[in-house]
Amino acid sequence: MTDLSLEGLRHAAKRLQHAFEAGEGWAFERVKQRPPRKTFETLQRADFLQIIAQEHGFASWPKLKLAAETTGLDRATAQQRLKVALFHGQTAIVAALLEQTPDLADGLFGLQCALYDRAAIEKALARNPGLAVQSFGPRRPILHLAFSRWISARPELEADMLAVAEMLLAHGADVNDGFAAQPGDDHLLSALYGAIGHADNMVLGRWLLAHGANPNDGESLYHATELGHHEGLKMLLAAGADPKGTNALLRAMDFHDHTAVQMLIDHGARVDDFNAEEVGGEAPFVMPALHQAARRGSDDRMIAILLDAGADPSAHYKGASAYGFARVHGNQALSRAIEARGAAVPLTPEEELMARSADGQASPGQYINPAKLPEAYQHLIREILHLPGRLPQIERLVALGLPYDQPDAQGITPVQIAGWEGLPEVMAYFMKLRPDLSHVNGYGGTLLSTILHGSENNPERAERDHIACFRLALEAGVALPEAVIRNAGREDVSAFLQDWAIRMPGQVV
Template sequence: MDDLSLEGLRFAAKRLQRAHAAGEAWAVERLKQYGPGKPAEALVRADFLHAVAREAGFESWPRLKAAAEAMGMDRAAALQQLKIALFRGQLARVEALLARFPDLADGQFGLECALYRREAVEAALAREPGLAVARLGPRTPMLHLAFSRWIHARPELEADMLGVAEALLKHGADVNDGFAEAPGGPILSALYGAVGHADNMVLAEWLLAQGADPDDGESLYHATELGHHRALRMLLSAGADPKGTNALLRAMDFHDHAAVEMLLAHGAKADEGEAGGAISALHHAARRMSDARMVGLLLDAGADTARRWQGVSAYAMARVYGNRALVEALEARGVDTALSREEALLACAAEGGESPGEFIDPETLPRAFRGVLRELVHLPDRLDHMRRLVALGLPYDAPDGPDRITPTHAAGWEGKPEVLAWFLSLRPDLGFVNGHGGTLLSAILHGAETNLARAERDHIGCARLALEQGVALPRALIAACGREDMAAFLREWAEARPGQVVGAGPG
């Protein structure tokens, strides 16, 4: 264990600054993740303190310092870890922290709401009614409650959870409250917290009964991800309008015919979003390998077979991704089957043909196909297909989309060691930081906790591959890992190879 005192963290910041100046990969990577986003030449001492603080879970060095001086660094760090673990649904970690410090949440009003401590909440509101609407960190108490996943560890506290909600409402809390995770980002409502973040149907039903707006721009979309239809039915019954939400496309991601039927019945359009350049449902069906039943639902709903997206037809998209169900349905309707030179080469690769000695210039590739490698990572059994695409000249390490995810990061997040091993053999940039501020290792760990197919995948195998390549193992990632088998693997790796471990704090 490194020194977790303020002095020890100051020394860690000095070490980070020296290593960054020397160009050491682990230090450069950490500044990309946790630094202020300045050019290297503009970084000053305070920026490295800031990075150390953020890695420890604090917003800034002054916040870390104030918390450490008020309660001691060990307890201050545990409090931050509790907040993060409760928000992320790392329930075993919440249990462990509360077992270590039983009074850790005492007097922390947001945490008391999130832990359904009804008596403590009611007593605090009796003393200070304004707490019900106070912003505690980035969220108000109603949001701390709505985004808490504690109900999955303590279902017996359902009545106390609703009692906390009623107490907050009585003292002026707004059921339509929301917050933005990042400046300028979408507003995430309390209803979204209960539905899409916490999968807490009891609280979601209560919020709707108290007047929460079902058209909050997020809840309906995320209701399609839960593996059940309770939330979707609840929101549609409350009047949620699926038009403009992309909920239809998200339901297609999971090949959920029943959800698609419900959304179409409530007004979802297979061709909405054309003016804004959004992908059509048929194009999306092509890249998600939708089956004949799904394709039939879309065509029966009036999907435009002639519509183009980013310059390509749905037929070309289906050929490039190898979706025979869509190809055959469109051919049966007599669509134009002409392909450009690039589309024909990509379709040949999808259909198992080796490169005919021709190559694709990535600069001439239609925009619709520039993310094809990353999209294929998410599909089953596409490694040989991807090999053929790289042989045609497609870039294998290019970030794609607003989240700037590379195929390598996508393979790690998906927990596919065979695919990841192949991408690693191509020598990608191991120091790349994606649009979420994540490295390859953190993308793997995020997938290990959030990928809906994680039980069938091998994220530990992916983490092993990344670490064997020599990527740094930050102590912060070990401490924040919410999956015990992964955390145990990381701890064992850190113990066996201490020189690969970076950052201050408990490992």
């Protein structure tokens, strides 16, 4: 493991630079995850120091150096780890850090808010009322409070949490405060989204709405459909959230949530909610409901809800009819429903071949030119790989010539999605096709960090096998960064990665 001293970290930066300049794959992968602002050809020592600092939770090397000189690097690193663990709901890590160092958050106002430390907040505000509106990192205190997932581990602190919220509000905090997920982003993630959509903290969400939080913040309604319950959705709709123009209904369909879909429709959601700038009958950004039903494998009940609400069986999306989309995705329930309404249309030759694949039929000797596919089908393999029993269909599509390593709009490749989903059988198939295992997606994620994220955030993670996906990647020789080991929030994942690092020290970078 890296020597956590300034000299040790300088040595790590020097080693990274030399490996990068020598063309080592693991070094290039780490640089791609946190690309400096310069081109790769002009990187200097300072750029590699910056990467090392970011890997340890600091925005820059000067901030890491200042923390080391004023707090001590071990303590400063632990504080950064505590901040990340609170944000990501890694409650076991939070508890372990606080057990080891009970005063770890002392003097750090943002962290004290995230821990609902009522007494400390009261004393700090008495000394300096301006702390309530001061930025600590990228977020102000009410955002540290709202995005903290500590309530899931310490529900008995509910009264303290609300008292902290009241104190912040009394000292000028804005319940509609937000922060940019990425520097320069115009769209802000609100405190309400943090409480309801991110932290599943219905108590704080209700408090924010009662104190004037805007339910139409562009995030909360959408993410309230992901929680596995309807409390947040009911709360937002009762407060005046308007589902028109959002993707909330389509997101509820991802989870086959008939109740949520009906609730949204009852509150004004339009099943074919095209973007205002639609061109030639195509929706450039919002998918018609029946197309979503096709690709998500919706059942008869969901299809009936959509059709009763006015879904158009003749709608087109990015070059694909609803009927063609249903046939290509193998949704027989939807295909039958469209045929029953007399809205079936002839399939293109490419759709015929893809529909045969969905129906379980191979087409030996026949191929599809991916360049001729409408945009709607460009990422077909990526869209179906998480659905149960689709691997044979994927194999037939690959045999037809569909790309199996093509990044989607977020830069995520199918093998990364399979890892995020925790589907080792599907991931193993893609790995046999020799995809680019060093690819870094649009979120800065590698294969291993994407699996790690899925192990803690995928809604189906309890039924999936992310450890088997880690094993596949590591057995293929993918380098194991210390940061992945350090950031593992699940105890079983952490234990597996640490054990691998002990057995295969040469693979750790």
